[in-house]
Amino acid sequence: MPFQQEATTPPDQPLSGCRVVERSRTVAAAYAGRLLAAMGADVLMLEPPTGSPLRRAPPFVDETAAGEQGAESALFAYLSLRKRSLVCDTGDAAGRALQARELARADILIDDTPVRERAAAGLAPQEIAERHPQLVHLSVLPFGASGPKADWDGEEINLMHAGGEGFLLPNGLSNELFPERAPLKIYGHFAGYQAGSLAVTSALAAWWAVPEAGGQFVDVSVQDAMLAVGAFALQRLGDGSLEHRTTRSFRYGGVFRTLDGYLELLTLEDRQWGALVELLGRPDWATGDAMRDPLERSRRGDWINGHIREWMARHSVEDIVRRAQELGVPAAKYRSPMEVSQGEHERARGLFTEATLPDGRAVEVLVAPFQFRCTPLKGGGRVPALGEEAKETTR
Amino acid sequence: MTSRLADPISSAVPAQRAYAPATRARAPLAGVRIADFTIHAAGPFATHMLSQLGAQCIKIESLSRPDAFRKPHAVYGRMQAATFDQVSANKLSVRLNLKQPEAVALAKRIVALSDIAAESFRPGVMKRLGLGFEALREAKSDIVLLSLSSCGQSGPDSHFAGYAPLFGAWGGLGWMSGYGDGPPVEMRHVMDHAAGMHATAATLAALHQRRRTGRAQHVDLAAREVASAMIGDALVQASRGHEPQRPGNGDLAMAPHGVYPTAEPDRWLTLAVRDDAEWLSLLRVLDREDFARDARFVDAAARGRHAAALDALLAEWLAARPADATAARLQQAGVCAHVSWNMQDMADDRHLRERGALVEVSADDIPRRLAVGAPARFSRTDDVGIRRLTPALGQDEDYVFGELLGLDSASRADLERREVIL
Numbered sequence: 160m161p162f163q164q165e166a167t168t169p170p171d172q173p174l175s176g177c178r179v180v181e182r183s184r185t186v187a188a189a190y191a192g193r194l195l196a197a198m199g200a201d202v203l204m205l206e207p208p209t210g211s212p213l214r215r216a217p218p219f220v221d222e223t224a225a226g227e228q229g230a231e232s233a234l235f236a237y238l239s240l241r242k243r244s245l246v247c248d249t250g251d252a253a254g255r256a257l258q259a260r261e262l263a264r265a266d267i268l269i270d271d272t273p274v275r276e277r278a279a280a281g282l283a284p285q286e287i288a289e290r291h292p293q294l295v296h297l298s299v300l301p302f303g304a305s306g307p308k309a310d311w312d313g314e315e316i317n318l319m320h321a322g323g324e325g326f327l328l329p330n331g332l333s334n335e336l337f338p339e340r341a342p343l344k345i346y347g348h349f350a351g352y353q354a355g356s357l358a359v360t361s362a363l364a365a366w367w368a369v370p371e372a373g374g375q376f377v378d379v380s381v382q383d384a385m386l387a388v389g390a391f392a393l394q395r396l397g398d399g400s401l402e403h404r405t406t407r408s409f410r411y412g413g414v415f416r417t418l419d420g421y422l423e424l425l426t427l428e429d430r431q432w433g434a435l436v437e438l439l440g441r442p443d444w445a446t447g448d449a450m451r452d453p454l455e456r457s458r459r460g461d462w463i464n465g466h467i468r469e470w471m472a473r474h475s476v477e478d479i480v481r482r483a484q485e486l487g488v489p490a491a492k493y494r495s496p497m498e499v500s501q502g503e504h505e506r507a508r509g510l511f512t513e514a515t516l517p518d519g520r521a522v523e524v525l526v527a528p529f530q531f532r533c534t535p536l537k538g539g540g541r542v543p544a545l546g547e548e549a550k551e552t553t554r
Numbered sequence: 555m556t557s558r559l560a561d562p563i564s565s566a567v568p569a570q571r572a573y574a575p576a577t578r579a580r581a582p583l584a585g586v587r588i589a590d591f592t593i594h595a596a597g598p599f600a601t602h603m604l605s606q607l608g609a610q611c612i613k614i615e616s617l618s619r620p621d622a623f624r625k626p627h628a629v630y631g632r633m634q635a636a637t638f639d640q641v642s643a644n645k646l647s648v649r650l651n652l653k654q655p656e657a658v659a660l661a662k663r664i665v666a667l668s669d670i671a672a673e674s675f676r677p678g679v680m681k682r683l684g685l686g687f688e689a690l691r692e693a694k695s696d697i698v699l700l701s702l703s704s705c706g707q708s709g710p711d712s713h714f715a716g717y718a719p720l721f722g723a724w725g726g727l728g729w730m731s732g733y734g735d736g737p738p739v740e741m742r743h744v745m746d747h748a749a750g751m752h753a754t755a756a757t758l759a760a761l762h763q764r765r766r767t768g769r770a771q772h773v774d775l776a777a778r779e780v781a782s783a784m785i786g787d788a789l790v791q792a793s794r795g796h797e798p799q800r801p802g803n804g805d806l807a808m809a810p811h812g813v814y815p816t817a818e819p820d821r822w823l824t825l826a827v828r829d830d831a832e833w834l835s836l837l838r839v840l841d842r843e844d845f846a847r848d849a850r851f852v853d854a855a856a857r858g859r860h861a862a863a864l865d866a867l868l869a870e871w872l873a874a875r876p877a878d879a880t881a882a883r884l885q886q887a888g889v890c891a892h893v894s895w896n897m898q899d900m901a902d903d904r905h906l907r908e909r910g911a912l913v914e915v916s917a918d919d920i921p922r923r924l925a926v927g928a929p930a931r932f933s934r935t936d937d938v939g940i941r942r943l944t945p946a947l948g949q950d951e952d953y954v955f956g957e958l959l960g961l962d963s964a965s966r967a968d969l970e971r972r973e974v975i976l
Contacts (some may be wrong), residue, residue, distance in 0.1 A: 525782060
């Protein structure tokens, strides 16, 4: 086995022994490193002397501290848990030598340096391949490292729309209420997270092939990742339908305002419709013969939703959800971050762990969006201060 | 079904009728086999991704419980089975009626020959079928089992079933998405596939763990937790007692930042200006350098304070400009800009085609159409992507039941007669 056991990582983690060097300034690349770190890889961030720009990216742990010097980024805290940090200035020869030393020990290099800056930073793919033939060089860029738009840059809002999903949002109730408004992105860094996740898959696949094929360059694009998760809209195009946010809402169901919160309701199958009719108390409008036909229900979607809205507005969301679950009606409360953070289900599953910020304060951070039931992921850990690893002592 | 996979630029070329496994040196996951029990969208997406990377994926289903794409779907106005289903592409199909113990035994024999088993039933269903993790581990001592579900294999809500919009609602992503003065937003298929994408990553990590330790693993992915992972920063804030607000298209550090109308109807331009240099470049491209010294916009903090005024100005400045040409000029000037693309724009994009992210496919009964191709580009193991299209039900039983399991034709006929293979 070519893997070296890390002192800091328990031996029973999925990626124990995997050594990763991360050069990141984007969420996509940092999230790739974060997922690897969560699964037990030893992830070393090589940061410029000024630190990763993500250290200064909103939102901040304390909203009131936004914009203040030294404010702790909640985004960076989330993305950097259990990583290590080493300052490495590739603008000078010593920095590049330090980088080469770390790469010589690494299995995977995560790199979101723009293509045109790579050679100067000692990160040209050809050079990396020659010097580190067993290394997986994982490139994560907005539009990838090759193709006519490889030099294009993009932030989340650009990439969400370059990937096709932005144009389709919002659908349903939001679009109905504000039909003239501009399309809307999904909160946060959804596109970046998809690319980060895809990057992990791609890097682990390449690493799997190292015994046969050696190391290689792997080119991941945020736009490609959004297209991949948006594949259904492309499939619909192939079927002859160009989707649009005004028309892709479900014929009935969707987002409802209740007495005390918002609820999602979706009945795609006949038996679920039957259960919904029960939930609503078998009203006359829902029990006629015509309503037994799914196609007829689709045709009367707006009319059905009108009735459901009227009923929802008179009931409490928790009551509706409880009864819906008993009856087999797919329904869920739209929960706020606070509700998720305090959720009984999340607590029971150990979704969050306490983490220490560079300034010593404690926050809770989501461990990972998956579990390994035979060898549970390790909780706890720190968000590294800039350059906390002294150059001469890095492992 | 004879499928043809077209080179993205040149004309279509015929592909083999029989299953042609990827070669070890050419596809990163060649040699990895998956026993695939997943249904609907999220689970099949995960195994589809692995198949694009070279894994051989055996889809196990039955006539009595076919997967969703094999049925009409009123919601999408589809009155018959889908002829093309992206997430089923590349897969081999066999029929097994898992209500019968003999079929379960055969499924276990497939698992015994596999590296990964994957399922996306409601928690408990696999165990009831006799295919729970312990049973599969008996069949294959080092099996990696992926269980993908709405709410996970444990916890008080684990029995809840749901769809993508519910994952988004439970997980908090729906709440955080939306106009600041409007309701939450419903997540659609991207949410399913995001769950699948994360499941793929975790499954491969478990495979590496198996290579190192020789032990089995059970990966438990809850789709709602993937939705929560998409608001990981907001959850850090919530843990400190702050209730984050829905930012809509706004950004706390960048202004201008948003989606703006252009001269063309429903053709929007997205913009993100990160610093003063980019702001000045934007003004140059839009011929509004007269605003360079406007005190309201002199630095990022000032622009942030006057974001609403800035948005109004941008809408005015862009109202007479063509969307695509303006985006290209802004990119040349170093400003992050892109048109809000619909799927036809994506389909027509040369960049995506040259990357192989978009490929043309066709088959005898499927006119040329586009599909999502290789998820990433690999410099050495470059045989990644779509190898064949949606399989017909039971299409690969000669290979799986005959070659892999060694069942002769008389045995298979008998199993069909007794509806074990159904």
